[in-house]
Amino acid sequence: MTIDKGTDSAGPADGAGERGQAPAMVFRLDPSSGVPTYLQLVHQVEHAIRLGYLGQGDRLPTVKEVVSSLAINPNTVLKAYRELEHKGLAAGRPGQGTFVQGTPGAVGLPELAALRKTLLVWLRSADVAGLDEAGMVALFTSALRDFHDRRGETPVPGDRDGGRSQAGTSEGVA
Amino acid sequence: MNVIETHGLGKRYGRTWALKDAALAIPAGYVVALVGPNGAGKTTLLHMSVGLTRPTTGQVTVLGSEPAGSPAALDQIAFVAQDAPLYKYLSTADMLHLTRNLNRRWDQRRAEGRLKELLIPLNRKVGKLSGGQQAQLALTLALARRPQLLVLDEPLASLDPLARHDFMASLMAAVAEDGLSVVLSSHVIADLERVADYLIVLSHGQVQVAGEVEGLLAGHSTLTGPAAAADDVTERLAVVHASRAGTVAHLLVRNKTAAEPVPPGWEAHPVGLEELVLAYLRAPGAAALPGPVTRATQDSGIRA
Numbered sequence: 001m002t003i004d005k006g007t008d009s010a011g012p013a014d015g016a017g018e019r020g021q022a023p024a025m026v027f028r029l030d031p032s033s034g035v036p037t038y039l040q041l042v043h044q045v046e047h048a049i050r051l052g053y054l055g056q057g058d059r060l061p062t063v064k065e066v067v068s069s070l071a072i073n074p075n076t077v078l079k080a081y082r083e084l085e086h087k088g089l090a091a092g093r094p095g096q097g098t099f100v101q102g103t104p105g106a107v108g109l110p111e112l113a114a115l116r117k118t119l120l121v122w123l124r125s126a127d128v129a130g131l132d133e134a135g136m137v138a139l140f141t142s143a144l145r146d147f148h149d150r151r152g153e154t155p156v157p158g159d160r161d162g163g164r165s166q167a168g169t170s171e172g173v174a
Numbered sequence: 175m176n177v178i179e180t181h182g183l184g185k186r187y188g189r190t191w192a193l194k195d196a197a198l199a200i201p202a203g204y205v206v207a208l209v210g211p212n213g214a215g216k217t218t219l220l221h222m223s224v225g226l227t228r229p230t231t232g233q234v235t236v237l238g239s240e241p242a243g244s245p246a247a248l249d250q251i252a253f254v255a256q257d258a259p260l261y262k263y264l265s266t267a268d269m270l271h272l273t274r275n276l277n278r279r280w281d282q283r284r285a286e287g288r289l290k291e292l293l294i295p296l297n298r299k300v301g302k303l304s305g306g307q308q309a310q311l312a313l314t315l316a317l318a319r320r321p322q323l324l325v326l327d328e329p330l331a332s333l334d335p336l337a338r339h340d341f342m343a344s345l346m347a348a349v350a351e352d353g354l355s356v357v358l359s360s361h362v363i364a365d366l367e368r369v370a371d372y373l374i375v376l377s378h379g380q381v382q383v384a385g386e387v388e389g390l391l392a393g394h395s396t397l398t399g400p401a402a403a404a405d406d407v408t409e410r411l412a413v414v415h416a417s418r419a420g421t422v423a424h425l426l427v428r429n430k431t432a433a434e435p436v437p438p439g440w441e442a443h444p445v446g447l448e449e450l451v452l453a454y455l456r457a458p459g460a461a462a463l464p465g466p467v468t469r470a471t472q473d474s475g476i477r478a
Contacts, residue, residue, distance in 0.1 A: 071368065077350075
């Protein structure tokens, strides 16, 4: 097997075995955000999956690991993991832990880097045009809404590579 | 099963009632925050629950139906009093040895394992340990008894912020591992916000609030709107606390139904735990207790 993003969709059991004991991520909390603690955990996992830091078969920290670093109620972690399971993003394996399952819309790191570059070009031109940060966010948000509305009418173009699309389309997007 | 259940529980010291007519039913499996100002009756309630103080009126049972203070109850409850009383001139190892011999249930491996994890040396005199380490030692002694219910009276009061975090983290890890129920008191609500999933507010010897945190937060909201219309809203809704500044009024209300309609012209915001507790403490007549909305709540329209 070659080391290549495209071959990432090996059996989930293999992936978990190779990655060993260490959890794939650590959580942090923002006390001033006003977002409920369990939702902060959910968002961080979603974010990490979206950016490619977490992939199929990665082990999430155990409940005990999370509470011993954040000093929060274990039920809060259980609630977050239940939510992730409900969304099809994670699955609990009895006696082993909770593992990343679906990877909704996961885009490879090289693609992400390329997209980021084009976005930076856009930001620069917006800056030159005299748009401030809040203006850029507003413009982006409104364009995103338009894009979203229009996409609802036509089918989503599926231009992902073969191996990936199996892993995470139908399951991930709840 | 209820870990603590009280009926008409009261305690009088001389002519003052430290606790009056307390009716509580705390279900198992929760981390319970017992909050209230100094002198509200927190320690009195805890002491009666663990059998250290006899009630003047009413009863208290623990872990199903064991009378508080009975041998069966004592075997399954661990209590850590305020300031974690320990023998300062004993070594950590001797402190373990002593506690082991004073209790029927004891897990020596658990105790030694925890101390090793916490890097607390066995040969050090207890008095030479830091405040945080002493608190952790007291917690270790309590957990090594493998209790079903752990009761902690102001466990964080004398700890610095880092020690507080570490203490809470290791307590929560024990909850995750052993599935024990915990009742802990504090007059600082912020310390308990992330750990507690059940809340009891005591004030002037009375139970003001008791219930699951999630349900309590969902059952209250803050309404923001014109001060001129505040009286009108206060008449129709269960307002716990009202504050006004100029033309704007903020009303913390208890929703009578699940989807209480927001009055026109007002905006509803979710409430935080600290906000909720403060609102009740400022309105001694208001109460949020399990069961139907009590008379006290309906009458509690506080006019600022």
